[in-house]
Amino acid sequence: MISFVKNFLRFRALKRLYARHERLMVPGMLLIGVLVDVLTFRTISVSTAFIVLGVYAVIAGVMIALMHWYDSGKRLIEKPTALGYVRLVAPLIVQFTFGALLSASLIFYWFSGAFTVSWPLILALIILIGANDVFREHYLKPIVQLSVYYFILFSVLSVALPFVYNSVSPWAFGSAGLGSLLLVAVYVAILFRLRPDLRHLQPHPAIPIMIIFAVMNGLYFFNVIPPIPLSLTDTGIYHSVERSGGGYTVLAEQESLLEQILPGQTIHAYAGERVYVYASIFAPVDLDTTVVHHWQHYIDGEGWVSINASSYGISGGRADGYRGYSYLTGHSPGKWRVDVETVRGQVIGRIRFSIEETDEPVIVKNLTK
Numbered sequence: 001m002i003s004f005v006k007n008f009l010r011f012r013a014l015k016r017l018y019a020r021h022e023r024l025m026v027p028g029m030l031l032i033g034v035l036v037d038v039l040t041f042r043t044i045s046v047s048t049a050f051i052v053l054g055v056y057a058v059i060a061g062v063m064i065a066l067m068h069w070y071d072s073g074k075r076l077i078e079k080p081t082a083l084g085y086v087r088l089v090a091p092l093i094v095q096f097t098f099g100a101l102l103s104a105s106l107i108f109y110w111f112s113g114a115f116t117v118s119w120p121l122i123l124a125l126i127i128l129i130g131a132n133d134v135f136r137e138h139y140l141k142p143i144v145q146l147s148v149y150y151f152i153l154f155s156v157l158s159v160a161l162p163f164v165y166n167s168v169s170p171w172a173f174g175s176a177g178l179g180s181l182l183l184v185a186v187y188v189a190i191l192f193r194l195r196p197d198l199r200h201l202q203p204h205p206a207i208p209i210m211i212i213f214a215v216m217n218g219l220y221f222f223n224v225i226p227p228i229p230l231s232l233t234d235t236g237i238y239h240s241v242e243r244s245g246g247g248y249t250v251l252a253e254q255e256s257l258l259e260q261i262l263p264g265q266t267i268h269a270y271a272g273e274r275v276y277v278y279a280s281i282f283a284p285v286d287l288d289t290t291v292v293h294h295w296q297h298y299i300d301g302e303g304w305v306s307i308n309a310s311s312y313g314i315s316g317g318r319a320d321g322y323r324g325y326s327y328l329t330g331h332s333p334g335k336w337r338v339d340v341e342t343v344r345g346q347v348i349g350r351i352r353f354s355i356e357e358t359d360e361p362v363i364v365k366n367l368t369k
Contacts, residue, residue: 050160053104057156060097061187063090064145069194098148105155108228142198146188147208154180154216159228166287168227168342173220177213184209227342229287232349234280234323235340237267239364241276241325248323248369250278253362265353268362269331276327277338277351278369283314283322290314290343293326298335311343323369333357 070087157176165172192199219225239251253267269275277293291314295307307328314322326338338351 047163049104050156050163053101053156053160056097056100057153060094060101060149060152063093063097064149065187065191065194066090067094068142068191068198072195072197094145098152101152101156105152105159108159142191143201143203143205143208146184146191146205147212149187150180150184150209151212151216153183154212158216158225162228168230168287168289168346170220170344173225177217181209181213223344223346225346227344227346227348229283230289230291230342230348231282232279232340233282234278234369235349235351236278237265237351237353238276238278239267239269239273239362241278241327244368248278248325250276250367250369251364252367253364266356267353268356268358268360270359271357272329274327274329275331275355276325278323278325279340279349279351280323280369281314281340281348288313291324291348292339292341292343293324294339294341295326295328296337296339297332298337304337331355 067087067090070083154177157180158173161176161179162168162172165175188205216225236250236252239253241248241250243249255265267275277295279291279293281291283289290311292309292311294309296304297307299305310326312324312326314324333355336353336355340348340351342348
């Protein structure tokens with residue numbers, strides 16, 4: 001009897017501590033999840049990172065199901081049992097795993113595409129991460145939890161499967177969508193068996209889930225979702241690019257420290273001189289695909305006008321990326337950009353620069369890539 005009283009008092013004390021510091025503990029767990037992601041991707045292999053993310057997804061699903069099953073039995077977190085302790089900390093565990101999974105997707109999408117193209121998806125991920133703190137009380141609602149959980153499953157699979165298949169083809173993304181639908185359908189069926197009253201949720205979970213599925217596919221086929229796992233590792237605008245042994249030798253203009261820091265680049269070229277764009281692209285081992293350099297010139301009154309496009313094949317596996325280049329001869333002064341794309345038009349990265357025509361000698365230097 002004395003032991004029970006001690007455990008009960010200890011449990012009540014922990015419960016009060018949690019209630020008192022919830023506003024700090026919830027965002028704290030979110031921040032820890034993000035920091036764990038940063039350390040994970042810097043210290044372990046990509047395949048191991050995906051295993052860790054899979055474990056996070058399973059833990060999140062188990063904790064959500066546990067909370068709803070526990071609450072359905074009117075066990076109001078009053079008894080000092082092992083299960084009661086788990087139920088007490090379950091919201092924190094869900095916050096941690098949601099934060100880790102969402103930030104992982106954000107990291108991959110951020111580095112695998114141009115922000116100016118992929119910003120809607122990246123913004124959605126940032127909003128969800130922020131909402132995980134600001135609207136934490138809504139995350140306790142089953143319909144919100146299931147919707148966010150499905151979005152996470154879709155996002156993680158759309159990141160992982162291109163690595164698994166070594167492909168950036170549409171079928172890899174399509175299989176992520178169908179796979180996530182299958183997983184969430186099985187999960188919802190299990191959850192409904194654990195807590196039958198959730199069958200009467202309004203709106204039914206299938207509605208927001210299918211909306212998310214449709215929006216994600218729309219973003220993909222409008223080329224907003226970047227072509228994971230391809231990512232730019234190095235770019236530049238040069239006066240010449242030549243293959244030299246196992247690398248490339250480029251002729252670059254001298255730049256001040258300020259010019260190197262500021263975004264964008266200006267190249268001074270003679271009339272009729274070639275202007276080169278160099279790009280190094282990371283791709284995993286065994287991935288073979290084609291990359292397109294899409295040259296565009298900004299014309300007042302017309303916007304960005306396509307000038308030409310050239311393509312080359314890449315093979316993955318090189319730590320410093322697969323290197324390639326293209327050039328333009330009939331250039332005009334003004335604003336330019338080169339979209340580094342897949343054959344489908346998904347933007348891996350965007351290189352912005354300006355061309356100024358000159359008759360004066362240009363100070364240049366040789367660099368090895």
